[in-house]
Amino acid sequence: MDTSVSRTDLLFALLAGLTSVAGSFAVAGYARQFVVAPIDAAVVRATPGPIVAFVIENVGEQGHLLHIALSVGIAVGVFAGAALLGLAMSRRFDSTPLGAGVAGVLAWGVAAGVTVEPLLAVAAGVPAALLTAVGAARPSSVDHDPSRRRAILSSAGALGFLGVAGLLGRHQSRSNEARSADAEVIPSPAVQERLRQADDQGLDIAGDDVPGLVSEIGNFYNVDINEFDPEVPADDWSMSITGEVGEDVDVTYAALTEMPVEHRYVTLRCVGEQLNGRKMDTAVWTGTPIKPLVDAADPDGACGCVMLHAEDGYSVQFPVEALEDGLLAWEMNGQPLPTSHGHPVRVLVPGHWGETNVKWLSEVELLEAEADGYWERRGWHGTGPVNTVAKLWDTTEVDDGRIEVAGHAYAGTRGVDRVEVSLDDGATWAAADLSEPLPGDDVWRQWRHVFDPDGVEAVVVRAVDGEGTVQTDEAADPFPSGATGWVRQPIDR
Numbered sequence: 001m002d003t004s005v006s007r008t009d010l011l012f013a014l015l016a017g018l019t020s021v022a023g024s025f026a027v028a029g030y031a032r033q034f035v036v037a038p039i040d041a042a043v044v045r046a047t048p049g050p051i052v053a054f055v056i057e058n059v060g061e062q063g064h065l066l067h068i069a070l071s072v073g074i075a076v077g078v079f080a081g082a083a084l085l086g087l088a089m090s091r092r093f094d095s096t097p098l099g100a101g102v103a104g105v106l107a108w109g110v111a112a113g114v115t116v117e118p119l120l121a122v123a124a125g126v127p128a129a130l131l132t133a134v135g136a137a138r139p140s141s142v143d144h145d146p147s148r149r150r151a152i153l154s155s156a157g158a159l160g161f162l163g164v165a166g167l168l169g170r171h172q173s174r175s176n177e178a179r180s181a182d183a184e185v186i187p188s189p190a191v192q193e194r195l196r197q198a199d200d201q202g203l204d205i206a207g208d209d210v211p212g213l214v215s216e217i218g219n220f221y222n223v224d225i226n227e228f229d230p231e232v233p234a235d236d237w238s239m240s241i242t243g244e245v246g247e248d249v250d251v252t253y254a255a256l257t258e259m260p261v262e263h264r265y266v267t268l269r270c271v272g273e274q275l276n277g278r279k280m281d282t283a284v285w286t287g288t289p290i291k292p293l294v295d296a297a298d299p300d301g302a303c304g305c306v307m308l309h310a311e312d313g314y315s316v317q318f319p320v321e322a323l324e325d326g327l328l329a330w331e332m333n334g335q336p337l338p339t340s341h342g343h344p345v346r347v348l349v350p351g352h353w354g355e356t357n358v359k360w361l362s363e364v365e366l367l368e369a370e371a372d373g374y375w376e377r378r379g380w381h382g383t384g385p386v387n388t389v390a391k392l393w394d395t396t397e398v399d400d401g402r403i404e405v406a407g408h409a410y411a412g413t414r415g416v417d418r419v420e421v422s423l424d425d426g427a428t429w430a431a432a433d434l435s436e437p438l439p440g441d442d443v444w445r446q447w448r449h450v451f452d453p454d455g456v457e458a459v460v461v462r463a464v465d466g467e468g469t470v471q472t473d474e475a476a477d478p479f480p481s482g483a484t485g486w487v488r489q490p491i492d493r
């Protein structure tokens with residue numbers, strides 16, 4: 001009786017691992033039901049803060065690929081492990097069906113356990129069982145050739161299956177998308193009116209790289225701790241106010257959307273973005289003020305602070321005062337809140353960094369003592385007011401060789417009073433054209449400046465906020481509390 005692990009066993013285990021993951025992808029597509037999704041969520045949660053910060057700053061968007069690759073690797077390894085166990089069992093008890101059964105049930109169990117989708121998990125279990133069966137049905141040890149042939153045929157078959165599963169999974173991903181169809185609706189007249197106002201007040205900018213005063217939903221930046229967003233049907237959603245309260249409050253989607261409706265222009269900006277980065281956008285948000293709900297709960301607690309919780313395991317803690325003018329939003333630019341922006345309800349916290357604007361909001365917990373939320377546990381300090389910034393997003397040559405520079409400026413609830421441009425590295429400053437301020441306390445403005453580039457080496461731009469404070473020129477990295485400094489752009493001709 002042979003129970004040692006051979007190279008052939010390892011090959012079949014690897015094929016089982018790959019095809020099980022592929023099987024799951026074929027039926028689930030790139031979605032939360034794919035076995036890699038929950039593993040990825042666990043990887044994200046387990047990654048130490050300094051590594052997360054390093055990846056965000058240095059690798060940026062590709063960071064997603066890194067942790068997805070790691071998660072796929074883990075998934076393949078786990079299913080390969082199930083197959084190895086099956087192979088060992090089949091040898092130990094001299095029964096191929098037993099080994100295949102053990103591998104299949106184990107693979108299915110793991111997939112079902114992590115995805116909570118027992119039916120779809122069959123697509124991960126079957127390939128593991130099949131490849132274990134083929135790998136276990138080993139000919140006598142004197143006869144080497146048939147076993148090699150089987151290994152080659154199985155590898156070819158498995159590769160073919162990977163290809164087919166890839167196509168099926170892509171198709172599935174598309175139909176998932178079509179179904180969740182953040183399907184377009186016609187905005188209410190009140191929202192249409194605001195979209196038109198934003199359109200009218202936008203500056204006439206020659207370059208294409210500066211979005212309008214309202215960002216298009218498809219271009220609005222996105223920051224999620226998970227690769228796969230939670231899917232929360234509006235009918236299943238409710239939010240509770242708990243903890244140090246006189247009265248627990250629970251509100252359903254139907255009840256929430258019956259409350260007084262407001263449409264607000266609100267800008268969001270991520271604390272993790274570079275000084276001249278593009279994780280800053282504005283939308284027209286439709287929702288209802290959160291304050292009456294918080295008041296109804298009769299909040300208490302020594303710290304005067306709240307922890308907000310979300311369906312994706314995200315949390316953030318800050319002073320309850322910050323919610324004073326907060327909005328519980330269920331529409332963005334007149335569309336139901338898209339999945340990636342927190343469907344069905346997120347909170348908007350005026351003037352604070354993006355991370356306080358919790359998506360898929362589920363609970364507002366009044367605390368007795370301060371505690372760290374998701375990012376703060378990883379070393380960030382991003383729960384406070386945003387820094388003032390003027391971005392330079394476009395440089396375009398206009399008529400007779402002159403150059404137009406343009407961008408957006410944002411200073412949270414302090415508002416933007418003016419934007420200044422220097423062509424001599426800060427010695428002298430000229431006022432840029434500014435878009436008329438949109439109504440609202442937390443919204444950016446567009447700026448634009450045209451100049452003759454003769455003798456100009458670089459353009460420097462800075463904003464002055466509504467309190468008269470000039471954007472600081474002291475340079476700091478995004479980590480831990482947001483980038484500072486002035487954007488400086490060399491002019492090369």
Ligand SMILES: Nc1nc2c(c(=O)[nH]1)N[C@H]1C(S)=C(S)[C@@H](COP(=O)(O)O)O[C@H]1N2
Nearest residue numbers: 221222223224225270310314354355358359
């Ligand atoms: N539930 C939840 N809320 C969240 C996040 C998240 O990952 N999960 N990311 C936060 C961060 S860091 C930012 S900058 C904003 C981004 O919002 P957006 O993706 O709608 O642009 O959402 C915040 N709210």
Ligand SMILES: [Mo]
Nearest residue numbers: 270271354355
């Ligand atoms: Mo963020």
